[in-house]
Amino acid sequence: MSAAPGRLRPRARIELGDYPVDAAWSGDGRTLAVAGGEGGVLLLGADSCQPQVIGRHQGGVLAVAWQAAGRLFASSGQDGIVRLWDARSLESSAIHTGSEWSERLAFADNGRLLAVASGRTLQLFDPKGQPAHCFPDHAGAIVALAWRPKSSEIAAAGNGGVRIHRLQPQTGSRNYPWRGACLSASWNADGRLLAAGMQDGSVHLWNIASDDESEMPGLGAKVFATGWSGNGRFLAAAAGSALLAWDFGGKGADASRPLELQAHSERITALAFRPSGSWLVSAARDRRLLLWRVGAASEPQDAHLLADDCTLLRFSRDGARLAVGDARGGLTIFDCTP
Amino acid sequence: MTAPIPVTVLTGFLGSGKTTLVNRILSENHGKRIAVIENEFGEVGVDQELVIGADEEIFETSNGCICCTVRGDLIRILGQLRKRRDRFDSVLIETTGLADPGPVAQTFFIDEELKEHYALDAIVTVVDARHIEQELVASPITLEQIAFADVILLNKIDLVDAAQLRRIERRVRGISATAAVIHSRNADVPLERVLSLGAFDLERALALDNAFLEPARPFEWAGIYQLPAGRHALQTGGHDHDHEHEHDHGHGQQLSQVDVLLLPAADANAGSIDALLEQATAIFETQAQPAPPGSVLAPERRHRLQLAAGAQFQIESAASGCWVMFTEHAPVEFGLRLMGAVPLQQREFGSHHHDLAVGSIGLTDARALDPNKVNDWLSYLLQSRGADILRMKGVLNLKGENRRYVFHGVHMVFDGQLERPWGADTARRSRLVFIGRNLDRNELTAGFESCLA
Numbered sequence: 064m065s066a067a068p069g070r071l072r073p074r075a076r077i078e079l080g081d082y083p084v085d086a087a088w089s090g091d092g093r094t095l096a097v098a099g100g101e102g103g104v105l106l107l108g109a110d111s112c113q114p115q116v117i118g119r120h121q122g123g124v125l126a127v128a129w130q131a132a133g134r135l136f137a138s139s140g141q142d143g144i145v146r147l148w149d150a151r152s153l154e155s156s157a158i159h160t161g162s163e164w165s166e167r168l169a170f171a172d173n174g175r176l177l178a179v180a181s182g183r184t185l186q187l188f189d190p191k192g193q194p195a196h197c198f199p200d201h202a203g204a205i206v207a208l209a210w211r212p213k214s215s216e217i218a219a220a221g222n223g224g225v226r227i228h229r230l231q232p233q234t235g236s237r238n239y240p241w242r243g244a245c246l247s248a249s250w251n252a253d254g255r256l257l258a259a260g261m262q263d264g265s266v267h268l269w270n271i272a273s274d275d276e277s278e279m280p281g282l283g284a285k286v287f288a289t290g291w292s293g294n295g296r297f298l299a300a301a302a303g304s305a306l307l308a309w310d311f312g313g314k315g316a317d318a319s320r321p322l323e324l325q326a327h328s329e330r331i332t333a334l335a336f337r338p339s340g341s342w343l344v345s346a347a348r349d350r351r352l353l354l355w356r357v358g359a360a361s362e363p364q365d366a367h368l369l370a371d372d373c374t375l376l377r378f379s380r381d382g383a384r385l386a387v388g389d390a391r392g393g394l395t396i397f398d399c400t401p
Numbered sequence: 402m403t404a405p406i407p408v409t410v411l412t413g414f415l416g417s418g419k420t421t422l423v424n425r426i427l428s429e430n431h432g433k434r435i436a437v438i439e440n441e442f443g444e445v446g447v448d449q450e451l452v453i454g455a456d457e458e459i460f461e462t463s464n465g466c467i468c469c470t471v472r473g474d475l476i477r478i479l480g481q482l483r484k485r486r487d488r489f490d491s492v493l494i495e496t497t498g499l500a501d502p503g504p505v506a507q508t509f510f511i512d513e514e515l516k517e518h519y520a521l522d523a524i525v526t527v528v529d530a531r532h533i534e535q536e537l538v539a540s541p542i543t544l545e546q547i548a549f550a551d552v553i554l555l556n557k558i559d560l561v562d563a564a565q566l567r568r569i570e571r572r573v574r575g576i577s578a579t580a581a582v583i584h585s586r587n588a589d590v591p592l593e594r595v596l597s598l599g600a601f602d603l604e605r606a607l608a609l610d611n612a613f614l615e616p617a618r619p620f621e622w623a624g625i626y627q628l629p630a631g632r633h634a635l636q637t638g639g640h641d642h643d644h645e646h647e648h649d650h651g652h653g654q655q656l657s658q659v660d661v662l663l664l665p666a667a668d669a670n671a672g673s674i675d676a677l678l679e680q681a682t683a684i685f686e687t688q689a690q691p692a693p694p695g696s697v698l699a700p701e702r703r704h705r706l707q708l709a710a711g712a713q714f715q716i717e718s719a720a721s722g723c724w725v726m727f728t729e730h731a732p733v734e735f736g737l738r739l740m741g742a743v744p745l746q747q748r749e750f751g752s753h754h755h756d757l758a759v760g761s762i763g764l765t766d767a768r769a770l771d772p773n774k775v776n777d778w779l780s781y782l783l784q785s786r787g788a789d790i791l792r793m794k795g796v797l798n799l800k801g802e803n804r805r806y807v808f809h810g811v812h813m814v815f816d817g818q819l820e821r822p823w824g825a826d827t828a829r830r831s832r833l834v835f836i837g838r839n840l841d842r843n844e845l846t847a848g849f850e851s852c853l854a
Contacts, residue, residue, distance in 0.1 A: 100485050123482075242461070262460045
C-alpha cells in the first residue's frame with residue numbers, strides 16, 4: 064500500500080463569537096450549521112468567513128443535525144426546545160419534547176425521521192415536527208444515537224448497554240444489556256457491528272448479525288470516542304492520550320493487536336474518520352490536530368497547531384472539507400486532499 | 402487557562418433543610434451566579450435559569466469497585482455548562498436524601514475532563530437536629546453523609562434542648578473530627594460559610610480539634626475540683642437555663658444512667674488530669690457499681706448513677722484537697738453540678754460512641770517523612786482499605802522539601818500537591834486525618850511511622 068502524504072489545508076479561522084459545541088454539514092457540503100455554547104444557532108458558508116446567527120436557544124445550544132440530502136436541520140438547547148430549521152428561508156418551528164435537555168439529535172439517512180434523545184427517552188419526529196415514535200425508559204440517559212446503515216433501525220446507547228429500535232416494517236426493540244456505561248456508539252459500514260466506547264476503559268463490540276459480543280479492555284481511561292473508517296476496515300478509539308485502531312480486514316479484530324497511533328501528549332478531545340478510505344483526524348489538549356492514514360503509516364501524515372482545545376471535528380459527506388472548532392470560539396475549515 | 406469553577410455538594414436527609422438552603426442561595430442577593438443541579442427536581446423554584454434537573458445516574462465499572470463509581474449525569478451536565486461563556490461563579494449540586502456522597506465526590510477526582518474545569522470545594526451536609534439520632538440508627542447513609550462532610554449544618558437547633566444539642570454535636574464530631582459544624586435555624590447561615598470555601602482549607606480543618614489526635618477515651622469529660630473535707634452533694638437533672646425551649650422539646654431522649662469516677666489529684670493544674678488519664682481509663686474498664694439516687698460515691702471506683710428526675714448523690718472527701726471527676730458524658734447532658742464548687746480546670750475527650758462504626762483518626766508528627774515511603778504506604782493503604790476509608794486529608798512535612806504537601810481523597814482516589822512554603826514561624830509538622838469504618842489507630846500509626854525519613 065503506498066502512503067501518499069495527505070494534507071489538511073486550512074482556510075481562515077473564523078471567529079464565531081460563541082463556543083462551538085456541535086456542528087453539522089449540509090448534504091452538499093456547502094453550508095455548516097454550528098451549535099453555540101452561548102446560545103447561538105449559526106450558519107456558515109464553506110467559502111465564507113462570516114457566520115450568520117439565525118436564532119438562539121436560551122442558555123446554550125446542545126446539538127445540531129442536518130438531513131443527508133435536504134435543507135432541513137435541527138438544533139436543541141438548554142431551554143428544553145428542539146427547533147427544525149429550513150436553511151433556505153431560515154424559518155424555524157419548535158418541537159416540544161416535553162422533557163428537559165435533548166442532548167443528541169440524528170436524522171435518518173433518508174431524512175424522513177429526526178431522532179431526539181432526552182434523558183432516558185428516545186423520540187422520533189417527521190420533517191414537520193410531528194411525533195412519530197416514542198421509546199421511553201431506557202436503562203440510562205441516552206448518550207449516543209447511531210442509525211444503522213441500510214436499514215430503518217437506530218441504536219441508542221447509555222449506561223447499561225444499547226437498545227436497537229426498528230421502525231419498519233413494524234416497530235420493535237431489542238435490548239443489548241451490558242454492565243457498564245456506554246459513552247459513544249458507531250456502526251461499521253455494513254451495519255453488522257456496533258462498537259461502543261465505555262466508561263471503564265474498554266471498547267464493547269456487538270455483532271448484531273451473529274448475536275455475538277466481545278470486549279477490548281484495558282485502554283486505561285474512559286473511551287469517549289469511537290469511529291469506523293470509511294472503508295469499513297478499521298475501528299478507532301480514543302482514551303486519554305491513547306489512540307488505538309483495530310484492523311477488521313483479516314481474521315477480525317480479535318486476532319489482531321491494535322495499532323497504536325502515538326503522537327498526542329495529552330488527553331484527546333475529538334476524533335473523526337474521513338467518510339472514505341482510512342483517513343483519520345484526531346485533536347488533543349496538546350492543541351495538535353493530526354491526520355493519520357490508519358494501517359499505512361504509524362506516523363501522522365500532517366499536523367497543525369490549533370488556537371485552543373479542539374471542541375469538534377466534522378467532515379463534509381464527500382470528505383473534502385473538515386470543520387474544526389476550538390474552545391476560544393473559533394472555527395477553521397480545512398480542505399482535505401488525500 | 403481559567404481557574405476551576407468551585408463545586409459545592411449538598412447532602413442530607415429529606416426534610417433536613419437542604420431545599421430551604423438552596424432556595425435561600427438562589428434568592429439571596431449575593432451577586433454571584435450559581436448554577437444549581439437538582440436531583441430532587443420540583444422542590445426548588447424551577448423558573449430560575451440556572452437550575453438544572455438531573456437524573457442521578459451512577460456509572461459502575463465492570464470490576465465492581467465502589468471507588469471507581471462516578472456520576473454520569475454530572476459529567477454530562479457539567480460538561481455542557483462549562484461551554485457557556487456567561488460563566489457562573491460556582492456550582493451547587495443537591496443530592497437526594499438517600500444519596501451516597503462517594504460517587505459524587507469521586508467524579509471530581511476521577512473524570513479527567515471535569516478535573517480540568519471544576520474543583521470540588523466542599524461537601525456540605527445538612528442535619529436535622531431533631532431527628533438525627535433516630536436517623537443514625539435507622540440509616541447507614543446518614544452516617545456516611547456526615548463522615549464525608551467538610552461542613553455540617555446542624556439545622557433546626559430551635560427544636561432541641563441544650564443537652565440534646567450537645568449530645569448530637571459530640572456524636573457528629575465523633576464521626577467527623579475535621580468538619581466545621583455550624584448551628585442554624587431554618588437553614589439560615591451566612592453563605593460564605595458554605596459556598597466557595599477555597600478548595601478545602603485543609604490546614605484550618607486539621608487545626609480545628611485536637612481531641613481526635615488522641616486515642617478515644619471511655620469518658621467524655623474531666624474536671625478538677627478543690628473540696629474541703631466532708632460530704633458534698635452531686636445534683637443531676639437540672640436544666641440549662643440559657644435555653645428558652647427547655648420545657649418544650651427533646652425530653653424523650655434523656656439519659657437514664659451515666660458512669661462517674663473520682664480520683665485524688667496532685668494539684669489544680671490541668672496537668673493533673675493528664676497524669677490520671679491511664680488510671681481513669683483502666684478503672685472505666687472495670688465493672689460499674691450501681692448507684693441509686695442518694696448513694697455515697699467512694700473515690701477510685703466506677704459508679705453508674707441512676708438518673709431519676711432531679712436525683713442527688715453524695716461524694717465523700719476524706720481530707721481537704723483536689724479531686725478529678727471523670728464522667729462518661731459531658732455534665733451538660735445530664736445536668737450535673739457539684740453543689741458549692743466549680744471546676745477549676747476541665748477537659749473534653751474524643752467521643753466514645755463505639756456503636757458508630759464510622760469515626761475519625763488523626764495522626765501528627767514533627768519528624769520529616771520520606772516522600773517515596775509515603776507514596777508506598779498510601780498506595781498500599783488505599784488498595785487494601787480504600788473501601789473503608791471514606792475521607793482522608795493531610796498536610797505533610799516531607800524531607801528536603803520547603804513546601805507543604807497537601808492532599809485529600811475519597812475512598813481509593815486522592816489528589817495532592819505542593820503548596821505554600823512552611824513559614825519561619827510555623828513548626829514543620831505533618832497532620833493527617835482518616836475518616837472511615839473500623840479504622841485501627843495502631844495500624845495507621847505504624848504505617849505512618851514507617852514513612853519517617
